[in-house]
Amino acid sequence: MKTKTPWHSGKMICVAVFFIAAIVTLVAIAIVQNKPLEQKYKYGIVLDAGSSHTAMYIYEWPAEKENNTGMVGQRHKCKVKGKGISSYAREVAGAGRSLAMCMEEAKQCIPAAKHQDTPVYLGATAGMRLLMKQDRNSAVKVMEAVQQTLQASPFSYQGARIISGQEEGAFGWITVNYLGKNFQKAAGTMGALDLGGASTQITFVSKETIQSPDNAMEFRLYGNDYQVYTHSFLCYGKDQVLKLALEKKLKSADTSLEDPCFHTGYSEDKLFQKVFDSPCVQAVSTDAMNKSFMHKGSGNFIECQNSIKDIFNFSQCKNSQCSFNGVYQPPVEGTFGAFSAFYFVMNFLNLTGQSLADTKKGMEHYCQTPWNTIVENHPKVDKKYLAEYCFSGTYILTLLENGYNFTSENWKDINFIDKIEGSNAGWSLGYMLNLTNMIPAEAPDTPLMPHGGFVTLMLFLTLFLLILLFLGYTFLGRPSCLPPKEIV
Ligand SMILES: Nc1ccn([C@@H]2O[C@H](COP(=O)(O)OP(=O)(O)O)[C@@H](O)[C@H]2O)c(=O)n1
Numbered sequence: 298m299k300t301k302t303p304w305h306s307g308k309m310i311c312v313a314v315f316f317i318a319a320i321v322t323l324v325a326i327a328i329v330q331n332k333p334l335e336q337k338y339k340y341g342i343v344l345d346a347g348s349s350h351t352a353m354y355i356y357e358w359p360a361e362k363e364n365n366t367g368m369v370g371q372r373h374k375c376k377v378k379g380k381g382i383s384s385y386a387r388e389v390a391g392a393g394r395s396l397a398m399c400m401e402e403a404k405q406c407i408p409a410a411k412h413q414d415t416p417v418y419l420g421a422t423a424g425m426r427l428l429m430k431q432d433r434n435s436a437v438k439v440m441e442a443v444q445q446t447l448q449a450s451p452f453s454y455q456g457a458r459i460i461s462g463q464e465e466g467a468f469g470w471i472t473v474n475y476l477g478k479n480f481q482k483a484a485g486t487m488g489a490l491d492l493g494g495a496s497t498q499i500t501f502v503s504k505e506t507i508q509s510p511d512n513a514m515e516f517r518l519y520g521n522d523y524q525v526y527t528h529s530f531l532c533y534g535k536d537q538v539l540k541l542a543l544e545k546k547l548k549s550a551d552t553s554l555e556d557p558c559f560h561t562g563y564s565e566d567k568l569f570q571k572v573f574d575s576p577c578v579q580a581v582s583t584d585a586m587n588k589s590f591m592h593k594g595s596g597n598f599i600e601c602q603n604s605i606k607d608i609f610n611f612s613q614c615k616n617s618q619c620s621f622n623g624v625y626q627p628p629v630e631g632t633f634g635a636f637s638a639f640y641f642v643m644n645f646l647n648l649t650g651q652s653l654a655d656t657k658k659g660m661e662h663y664c665q666t667p668w669n670t671i672v673e674n675h676p677k678v679d680k681k682y683l684a685e686y687c688f689s690g691t692y693i694l695t696l697l698e699n700g701y702n703f704t705s706e707n708w709k710d711i712n713f714i715d716k717i718e719g720s721n722a723g724w725s726l727g728y729m730l731n732l733t734n735m736i737p738a739e740a741p742d743t744p745l746m747p748h749g750g751f752v753t754l755m756l757f758l759t760l761f762l763l764i765l766l767f768l769g770y771t772f773l774g775r776p777s778c779l780p781p782k783e784i785v
């Protein structure tokens with residue numbers, strides 16, 4: 298006798314096929330989508346050997362996502378004790394030794410298994426550029442000393458070099474825009490203003506064709522082309538500018554100097570050597586170097602600003618427009634991130650969020666405050682640094698307004714920033730991203746689907762499977778292990 302095929306067997310096959318197909322899809326998507334989740338971290342170390350001090354930055358990023366913008370973050374910062382490496386010209390071994398403590402911290406911070414795959418770079422800036430001019434031999438020896446220390450570490454040594462002013466500007470610009478994820482936004486990029494002790498950089502995208510090749514840099518990043526204007530002013534970092542300003546005011550016969558950029562009541566005996574020991578100022582005789590002068594404050598912002606204007610040359614310009622000293626600069630455009638000493642000084646003075654007029658009023662008030670009041674108000678701040686904020690703040694205002702031509706209209710576009718998303722603004726991150734090829738020219742492949750889409754799809758497929766199960770149950774009747782409903 299032939300058994301009759303049940304009426305629902307065709308449907309059952311259909312249900313079974315869908316069921317299997319759904320399971321296969323579910324598993325396949327889960328595998329593909331979750332592959333990057335087994336995240337392994339990678340690390341990189343950059344030492345920023347500035348004119349005043351060295352800082353070591355440890356960066357980390359998920360290994361699978363190194364080509365996505367904004368994925369690299371700062372894991373740790375270590376401040377090297379003592380002065381910058383250029384101060385070790387007469388005792389070069391000390392430059393190498395000075396880095397040892399931070400390298401030890403790096404060993405603790407990065408898992409041991411990753412040490413030998415972790416690149417370490419050192420970039421020296423304006424302090425070493427100046428030492429190179431002043432005493433090339435010592436500069437080369439200082440670089441060799443730091444190289445030795447880094448090579449002796451368990452990390453993968455990738456070089457120690459003096460970076461150019463253009464690199465310093467461009468990598469600072471890359472850092473702030475990478476951290477701000479601006480490369481993939483339609484809104485455009487942010488300019489970068491970096492103020493160090495020995496040099497200062499301005500970098501931004503200009504609509505104008507850059508008129509001098511020295512100031513032009515071109516990048517193709519994440520599928521977009523950028524033409525960037527950049528300039529680095531050697532000797533215009535805040536510590537060298539103080540020497541330039543004092544040089545203008547001091548005559549070699551002077552035994553005392555009244556200075557409007559220092560507070561009334563401030564009085565300090567200083568060696569001429571402190572002013573004239575730099576290649577940024579005219580050399581004086583050894584005799585003069587050993588003399589001293591009484592540096593006295595008279596606390597007057599307007600007079601201070603006038604004296605600072607003397608160190609800028611606004612008279613000559615071979616291009617359509619210049620910032621100062623005959624350096625071509627297109628008009629500033631868009632928003633800017635002002636970091637390093639721009640931030641430290643303006644943050645100390647509580648002048649990071651005011652209009653230009655109010656910033657000037659704030660400076661006027663601060664500079665005319667007597668020195669003893671300033672000391673009383675800031676008992677914990679080292680007097681050497683405390684004494685210089687009136688000068689530094691006035692220099693920053695003058696540099697931005699008279700040097701770079703910011704106005705009361707676009708002053709609000711300057712953002713004084715220390716960190717973006719937990720990482721310090723500065724050239725070091727951009728430098729590492731560039732050397733490790735982490736900023737692709739073209740936009741990287743996007744994942745199969747965003748996480749939200751993945752979750753929704755999974756929910757739909759699960760629902761679909763449940764429906765299939767329900768249908769299967771209805772078509773096939775209840776499982777045989779259950780007692781039949783009615784016996785005929
Ligand atoms: N907390 C801090 C740290 C640094 N600074 C200043 O920030 C500047 C950093 O310059 P730098 O050492 O990077 O020098 P460059 O080689 O960049 O010219 C120095 O003038 C320091 O005195 C500050 O004002 N406050």
Ligand SMILES: [Ca+2]
Pocket residue numbers: 347348422492493494637
């Ligand atoms: Ca710096």
